[in-house]
Amino acid sequence: MKTWLILVTALCLAAALAPFVQAQEKKPLTEKSTIESIEKMQRLGNDKASDDKQAKVYVVPVRDDIMPPILYVIRRGVKDAMEAKADCLILDMETNGGRVDITEDIFDIIGKFPGETVTYVNKDAYSAGAFIAVATQKIYMAEQSVIGAAAPIMMGPTGGVSEMPSTMEVKINSAIRAKIRTQAEKNGYAKDVIEAMVDKTKKLERDSKVLCAEGDILTLTNLEAEAKYGEAKTPLLSSGTVKSIDALIKELGYAGAQRVDVQPLGAEELGTWINAISPLLLLIGIIGLYIEFKTPGFGVFGAIGIAALVVYFFGGYVSGLAGIEWVGIFTLGVVLVAVELFWLSGTLIIGMVGVACMLVALVMGMTDIYPNMPLFPTGGGKGDSMPQVEGIDFHDLGKAFSKPIGDLTIAFALSIPVIWALAKYLPHTAFFANFASEAASGVESVAALAAEVDSRLGQVGEAITPLHPGGKAMFGDDMCTVVTQGEMIAVGAHVKVIGHRGSDLLVIEA
Known part of the structure; x- marks a missing residue:
């Protein structure tokens, strides 16, 4: 029994000491041998x-x-x-x-x-x-x-070299x-x-x-x-x-x-100009889509708005900033907002998701992000809780998102007074009524729609969807799109027409 224990102990000690003996026998690496080894590994790789x-x-x-x-x-x-x-x-x-x-x-x-x-x-x-x-x-x-x-x-100003x-x-x-x-x-x-x-x-x-x-x-x-x-x-x-x-x-x-x-697209010079006017393109897109949602049918305003946004996304693609997939995300957002406005009014969640998709697409369409890189920090840095990630510089988020967010902020800031003026004054002008009527591809004109809305002033109906603040209400046998002044009205409540906002009836709880 003792002989067996001695043999096992000897074998274990030999196995444990073998790596150290081999390490002592190895020759130290010289600078030359190290370089040769690296070059050899590169060739083998x-x-x-x-x-x-x-x-x-x-x-x-x-x-x-x-x-x-x-x-x-x-x-x-x-x-x-x-x-x-x-x-x-x-x-x-x-x-x-x-x-x-x-x-x-x-x-x-x-x-x-x-x-x-x-x-x-x-x-x-x-x-x-x-x-x-x-x-x-x-x-x-x-x-x-x-x-x-x-x-x-x-x-110099003329293109020559100045001292x-x-x-x-x-x-x-x-x-x-x-x-x-x-x-x-x-x-x-x-x-x-x-x-x-x-x-x-x-x-x-x-x-x-x-x-x-x-x-x-x-x-x-x-x-x-x-x-x-x-x-x-x-x-x-x-x-x-x-x-x-x-x-x-x-x-x-x-x-x-x-x-x-890699072949140039031939439109890189155009991309420079597109990026320079990207806030203007966003402004045109926002106003065009707003007017289109407020007029019947599909007309020239919608076409102009969509064209401006397509050019905006094209500028990001030509610049190498983002892929064309963000156009699809933006389109999905527009569709969801349209569903909220015209078919499922009052649900809110569909419209909010749609707006989120549109905003994310507008920002990411001009954000410089690289493939096969993590979108968020994945580990701790050396003494830093927010490590550098090559996909996005998390130490300076403004560097990655400053341009798209800045462009979007400018566009929204300028669109607010423009949309307010359009909503308050333009629907009552003969020019807008005639123009929108011609652009509506044969559907009911704005003037006729305004006359119908005015005929419903004072009518009382019943809300058939929650009004948050938009939704649907029945007036006799007619189902109409209505909007409140901001208050929430439950299903089944009686509402009274006091005016209109565009083509929507403005109501209060009766």
């Missing part, structure tokens, strides 16, 4: 991706000045790539630069893509183009391509350098190289060779950008020169991957 499932590479063209239309293309391309769970995103770049604020937005958009990000400088990446390239993890260049010359300039005051130049350069340093540090680029592209007071040297003298702005050819310096032979900026996007995909280890080229 890419090979596995091609074996288990076909890898996906999305190519987004950056073929114009860095202005809102290019922002829309990049945003839509990144969201499409995230939706497809792409492995790599390539920016096919040829640009002379553009606006700094748009460039900063593009930094944030690129940072949301979870896979590998690469810039292919396809001839030119000047100014803001160079900044965006630094925001990606790798830079490759085409033959005889150029990158750099990223000093900020100020455009920037010295104080403003120092201030702007400082702010831009800080933002670019952040991107360079994140992606492993040499900060002094990037700063030499922005600040002409910086001098760039490598291996006792002056690459950019003080007073000059750094601009690199593809050969200069890929030149290696120092004992570690580190490339100055570029990872190499390749002849084409297909060659780049192969160089990155995605041979055989599915390539998807």
Whole structure:
């Protein structure tokens, strides 16, 4: 018995000590072996991706000045790539630069893509183009391509370049350098190289060779950008020169991957104008639908309102902000409100759900949300009860919702006095009566409807639905749509007609 216990104890001790003995026998990892191991794992990962499932590479063209239309293309391309769970995103770049604020937005958009990000400088990446390239993890260049010359300039009123005051130049350069340093540090680029592209007071040297003298702005050819310096032979900026996007995909280890080229819609410039007038579009939509609900049949006001809202949602789609599905949510809301008004008056809940659907659709149709991201915080942050989530920035909700909520607030604020004026004065004008009659597609005219309403003044009927405050009431053999002055009236109560609001009879409890 004792011999059996001794053997079991010895086996347990041997099993427990085995990992420690093996750990002592392993050689410590050197920096070189660590880098080689990482590169090997990346190659194996890419090979596995091609074996288990076909890898996906999305190519987004950056073929114009860095202005809102290019922002829309990049945003839509990144969201499409995230939706497809792409492995790599390539920016096919040829640009002379553009606006700094748009460039900063593009930094944030690129940072949301979870896979590998690469810039292919396809001839030119000047100014803001160079900044965006630094925001990606790798830079490759085409033959005889150029990158750099990223000093900020100020455009004059006529579109030409104006001289920037010295104080403003120092201030702007400082702010831009800080933002670019952040991107360079994140992606492993040499900060002094990037700063030499922005600040002409910086001098760039490598291996006792002056690459950019003080007073000059750094601009690199593809050969200069890929030149290696120092004992570690580190490339100055570029990872190499390749002849084409297909060659780049192969160089990155995605041979055989599915390539998807994001195509501009051709309406991005239009989207810029639509977003600028979105409060006006909302105002037209609200007023148009209000007038349509208050007039018989379907006429020109309803068509104008619907057209304005369709253009509003189209602007969000072109801008890459939201999908077309929010149009369906808004349509559902309109249908529910119509059911509440015309068929099931007084239920309230149907109308409230419909209004909620419409408001949510109007806000979300212009809100920048990314696919495959949680809509709400999912865990605790480091010393922070509200962690950063890439789908929406919960530290600054105003950043995500400020534009749609602001547009909606402006539209509602302007619509209140307009609707009040329309409800008080326009129904009594001959112009409105004739116009609405022609737009009603052959149904009863507004003038005739007004005459019928006036003939019911003083009549007493019975509420057949709860009036909260709208509902239905019977006057003799006629069922009419009625509305109170705000009070709630129960089913079966007697009501008296004292006036009208549009086509609805205004009643009080008799």
